[in-house]
Amino acid sequence: MIVFEKPKALADVPFHYCPGCTHGIIHRLVAEAIDELGIEGQTIGVAPVGCSVFAYNYFNCDMVEAAHGRAPAVATGLKRSDPENHIVFTYQGDGDLASIGMAETVHAATRNENITIIFVNNAIYGMTGGQMAPTSLPGQVTQTSPYGRDPKHCGYPVKVCEMLSQLEGPEYLERVAVNNIKNIRAAKKAIKKAFENQIQGKGFSLVEVLSSCPTNWGMTPQKALEWIDEAMIPYYPLGVYKDRSAE
Amino acid sequence: MAEKVLMKGNEAIAEAAILAGCRHYFGYPITPQTEIAAYMAKRMPKIGGCFLQAESEVAAINMVYGLASTGKRVMTSSSSPGISLKAEGLSYMAGSDLPALVVNVQRGGPGLGGIQPSQSDYFQATRGGGHGDYHMIVLAPASVQEMASLTFKGFDLAEKYRVTSMILADGTMGQMMEPVELEMGEVNEHDKSWAVTGTKMARKHNIINSLSLNSEQLEQQNFERFERYKKIEENEVMYEEFMMDDAEICVVAFGIASRVSKNAIMEARAKGIKVGMIRPITLWPFPKKALETAAEKCKAFISVELSMGQMIEDVELAIRCKRPVTLCNRVGGMIPSSEQVLATIEQVQGGLE
Incomplete structure (x- = not known):
């Protein structure tokens, strides 16, 4: 008897992610949502530049690889091509979405573009080897903040959900984490809702997922998951930041 | 019509x-x-x-x-x-x-x-x-x-x-x-089997990458x-030849520069100067062969541009620098006048005599 299966929307190829990285969990949650909603055949995903650049190989739906930060603009084109039939999601990291792609993010949100954004925030540039991200915490040591991030020198981290919640446009903004079973279950619910909103034509739905990067944080996988609780969640509180339908 | x-x-x-x-x-x-x-x-x-x-x-x-x-x-x-x-x-x-x-x-x-x-x-x-x-x-x-x-x-x-x-x-x-x-x-139809429109669960996923x-x-x-x-x-090379049959000088110009040049060429012809024009319609691909053929008969070329000499490089490459190429240009939003182009044609003609 099979009691646990790989979601059908996930391709049968090995992930390239480092041991202990939580991208794999987030991929799985996205694929589960696609399976449960029965939308694989009409879904088009957009991969970013960053650690999840190869996401186009990992999902069985049609996929597009975007330039760094441009995923929401690419998604806009994909969605506007056939708004009735295309289900479009982007999967982006913090450097991609909150630094180089900030304009595309904010304007897709303010247009209430009917797309789903999975925003993976691990407070670091992973693919390039651990540089300071727009979401790196004050004091956080990275390759380009070797003495710890000093807000006096390079400013403060960007709180994406809080910032976007000030806009009239977006339908749904929620921050979740994937560092324990309880949080993963809540993350799954949020991701599924972000797709359901799109199916129902409600508009821009972004789920920020606090994710771990043991390799570039210089921690064991176990310690990295604890660091999300100890350091990240106090700075980036979990919860719903905007839900127009619930208002 | x-x-x-x-x-x-x-x-x-x-x-x-x-x-x-x-x-x-x-x-x-x-x-x-x-x-x-x-x-x-x-x-x-x-x-x-x-x-x-x-x-x-x-x-x-x-x-x-x-x-x-x-x-x-x-x-x-x-x-x-x-x-x-x-x-x-x-x-x-x-x-x-x-x-x-x-x-x-x-x-x-x-x-x-x-x-x-x-x-x-x-x-x-x-x-x-x-x-x-x-x-x-x-x-x-x-x-x-x-x-x-x-x-x-x-x-x-x-x-x-x-x-x-x-x-x-x-x-x-x-x-x-x-x-x-x-x-x-x-409107012609072309193959779109590569496009991402959703797999409809009927084919392997397409990837644009x-x-x-x-x-x-x-x-x-x-x-x-x-x-x-x-x-x-x-x-797909496209170009227009203007008065090239017996031309000894070949003007190369596109867009607005070609329209000004046409006027200048008519005036030069009235003065008995054998000048014509090749107007590239495709800038890439550049009409290399047409220019190469022209270089067999024409003794000199003039590149008329609204730039500091950019297309002139393609002209020189196309004719393998076999003939002299003179630049006639204005920049910064200015357009060469037909008088300026005519003056250049006359100057180049003078050099041939």
Whole structure:
């Protein structure tokens, strides 16, 4: 008897992610949502530049690889091509979405573009080897903040959900984490809702997922998951930041 | 004979795009091409199309990238500084083999430059504009009629070869009004099996992508792309010959410079000077063979440009520097007068005697 299966929307190829990285969990949650909603055949995903650049190989739906930060603009084109039939999601990291792609993010949100954004925030540039991200915490040591991030020198981290919640446009903004079973279950619910909103034509739905990067944080996988609780969640509180339908 | 309507060059581009089946336009305002966006904003909602003003040229070209990925016809338009911003997207579209039409109504540069006509984006357009080995098909209209007909053709060529077509016009072409015949003929169908429109659970997923970390594979992709470019060079070169039969001096000019040059050539002919013109209509592929053939009979060439000598390099390359090439130019938004071109023709003629 099979009691646990790989979601059908996930391709049968090995992930390239480092041991202990939580991208794999987030991929799985996205694929589960696609399976449960029965939308694989009409879904088009957009991969970013960053650690999840190869996401186009990992999902069985049609996929597009975007330039760094441009995923929401690419998604806009994909969605506007056939708004009735295309289900479009982007999967982006913090450097991609909150630094180089900030304009595309904010304007897709303010247009209430009917797309789903999975925003993976691990407070670091992973693919390039651990540089300071727009979401790196004050004091956080990275390759380009070797003495710890000093807000006096390079400013403060960007709180994406809080910032976007000030806009009239977006339908749904929620921050979740994937560092324990309880949080993963809540993350799954949020991701599924972000797709359901799109199916129902409600508009821009972004789920920020606090994710771990043991390799570039210089921690064991176990310690990295604890660091999300100890350091990240106090700075980036979990919860719903905007839900127009619930208002 | 179909009915002619009086149109501005920019509007002719927009209407021809609609006739070519383009139903999606993404752009950002910039002088001197904003009439294209204004026309699209008015027309698209009436015909079930989509006009969307993007937050930047960068976003606009990436919306084009997304739309083109679905296999539908899409365009953007801008002017010189905006095209620089789109260069990233142009490179990605080349790397992903996506067809689209991009219009550059050039203005004087570099930097913010001015808003008057220019041809100083010649290098940028004919060499691709962004990073990496690639080309766009570059079409240079010299009348409002050609603004329309080359737009229509540009969409077809883009889909046929899976490349970006660029209309390289200038402020004069965009702003001037002339009668246009809008009978454009049938829209050709091209293979779209590569497009992302949802698998419908009936095929393996399609991936639109320009990343390839395997060097051998990336090299092969470049080779394959350049095989297509070779076919374009063999089949799609367009140019006009004007009074070339007995010409001893050959003027090379495109766009507004070619119109000024025609007047100068007529005046020179009246003075007994045997001068003609080759007007490239495709700047890439450049009409190399036509120029090479001309170099057998012509003793001298003149490149008339609204730039500091950009096309002149292609002229010299095409004729393998067998004949002297003289530059006749104005820049910064200035247009060479027919008197200036005539003076250059007379000066070159003087050198031959």
